[in-house]
Amino acid sequence: MGTFCSVVKFENLQELKRLCHWGPIIALGVIAICSTMAMIDSVLWYWPLHTTGGSVNFIMLINWTVMILYNYFNAMFVGPGFVPLGWKPKNSQDSVYLQYCKVCQAYKAPRSHHCRKCNRCVMKMDHHCPWINNCCGYQNHASFTLFLLLAPLGCIHAAFIFVMTMYTQLYNRLSFGWNTVKIDMSATRRDPLPIIPFGLAAFAATLFALGLALGTTIAVGMLFFIQMKIILRNKTSIESWIEEKAKDRIQYYQLDDDFVFPYDMGSRWKNFKQVFTWSGVPEGDGLDWPVREDCHQYSLTIEQLKQKADKRVRSVRYKVIEDYSGTCCPLNRGIKTFFTSPCTEEPRIRLQKGEFILATRGLRYWLYGDKILDDSVLEGVSRIRGWFPRNCVEKCPCDTETDQAPEGEKKNR
Numbered sequence: 001m002g003t004f005c006s007v008v009k010f011e012n013l014q015e016l017k018r019l020c021h022w023g024p025i026i027a028l029g030v031i032a033i034c035s036t037m038a039m040i041d042s043v044l045w046y047w048p049l050h051t052t053g054g055s056v057n058f059i060m061l062i063n064w065t066v067m068i069l070y071n072y073f074n075a076m077f078v079g080p081g082f083v084p085l086g087w088k089p090k091n092s093q094d095s096v097y098l099q100y101c102k103v104c105q106a107y108k109a110p111r112s113h114h115c116r117k118c119n120r121c122v123m124k125m126d127h128h129c130p131w132i133n134n135c136c137g138y139q140n141h142a143s144f145t146l147f148l149l150l151a152p153l154g155c156i157h158a159a160f161i162f163v164m165t166m167y168t169q170l171y172n173r174l175s176f177g178w179n180t181v182k183i184d185m186s187a188t189r190r191d192p193l194p195i196i197p198f199g200l201a202a203f204a205a206t207l208f209a210l211g212l213a214l215g216t217t218i219a220v221g222m223l224f225f226i227q228m229k230i231i232l233r234n235k236t237s238i239e240s241w242i243e244e245k246a247k248d249r250i251q252y253y254q255l256d257d258d259f260v261f262p263y264d265m266g267s268r269w270k271n272f273k274q275v276f277t278w279s280g281v282p283e284g285d286g287l288d289w290p291v292r293e294d295c296h297q298y299s300l301t302i303e304q305l306k307q308k309a310d311k312r313v314r315s316v317r318y319k320v321i322e323d324y325s326g327t328c329c330p331l332n333r334g335i336k337t338f339f340t341s342p343c344t345e346e347p348r349i350r351l352q353k354g355e356f357i358l359a360t361r362g363l364r365y366w367l368y369g370d371k372i373l374d375d376s377v378l379e380g381v382s383r384i385r386g387w388f389p390r391n392c393v394e395k396c397p398c399d400t401e402t403d404q405a406p407e408g409e410k411k412n413r
């Protein structure tokens with residue numbers, strides 16, 4: 001109930017602009033088409049309202065729609081919860097364990113990450129979901145996952161109605177001709193016969209809705225299992241990625257460290273209860289997190305700092321030798337560059353001759369990195385980072401800045 005009230009508060013009204021995006025428009029369109037068609041098919045042709053079964057069926061269809069929309073809008077408008085602007089850890093000495101976000105002018109609380117789309121640091125960020133046009137994180141993890149559970153269940157019910165409507169109607173038509181329907185094969189015998197005949201348009205609309213319902217069941221159902229795995233392990237997608245990189249890093253430097261993921265409480269039930277509560281508000285405040293006994297509050301953020309330093313050490317400096325406009329598939333950079341443009345939403349960056357770039361990863365014809373900016377440009381923007389064609393740059397021959405070994409950071413722990 002508390003979450004619903006926060007939806008209708010005035011300051012959230014401006015949040016309505018979240019709806020103006022292809023994700024919510026398509027998602028709400030699919031929900032509208034499937035539920036409307038299921039109700040029309042039931043009432044007109046398959047299961048009339050004046051029977052008990054028909055009424056129960058109709059109420060269940062309305063129930064699915066309401067519950068799906070309730071969780072969908074909660075996930076969208078309540079949002080993941082953002083780290084307060086200017087946030088600092090309670091104990092100021094702890095700030096050495098945390099990364100600083102220049103955009104939010106705040107330290108990044110444990111488990112939070114800066115989302116470029118939301119332009120804020122998001123508490124326990126899992127991913128930015130285009131379908132709700134918001135991040136999935138601390139506050140909306142439960143409603144997001146409930147939506148992922150309810151949408152396929154509702155779609156299965158709707159798909160059943162669609163199949164049965166088409167089957168019974170087509171059976172009648174094929175057996176007794178298209179002009180008159182002599183025997184009614186509906187779930188219950190009814191009288192009088194349908195006022196509106198099940199014509200070609202109704203058949204096409206039902207078939208289309210069936211396709212949508214089955215597609216949604218499979219795609220969203222799979223997302224539900226992924227989210228349940230995340231909740232039961234208490235490890236977000238981003239944190240799985242950090243853990244993998246931690247293992248790589250330890251192996252690469254042959255350290256005798258062992259990275260222990262601190263937030264898995266050891267029991268699935270305890271992890272589950274952190275996200276799903278009776279009040280609908282998840283446990284804690286999204287900034288302090290309970291950790292395993294052999295870890296401390298900053299185990300994960302210290303690992304992130306080490307990875308950041310390691311990335312800097314392993315990155316390579318490049319000098320721009322040819323201009324690049326920043327388009328996705330540049331026509332003038334060769335056919336291979338054109339066709340191998342990375343398939344991600346990550347930005348491309350405009351290059352100008354003479355600039356320097358610190359590349360952190362790359363493909364055969366493309367590189368990803370940070371522009372090296374002087375401090376005057378750096379104010380306002382935190383960094384300019386993205387993809388660019390490899391043949392616009394050349395490696396800097398003498399590279400003193402990045403030749404340091406990762407020493408002195410082991411002491412931090």
Ligand SMILES: [Zn+2]
Binds near residue numbers: 114
């Ligand atoms: Zn931020």
Ligand SMILES: [Zn+2]
Binds near residue numbers: 115127
């Ligand atoms: Zn986001």
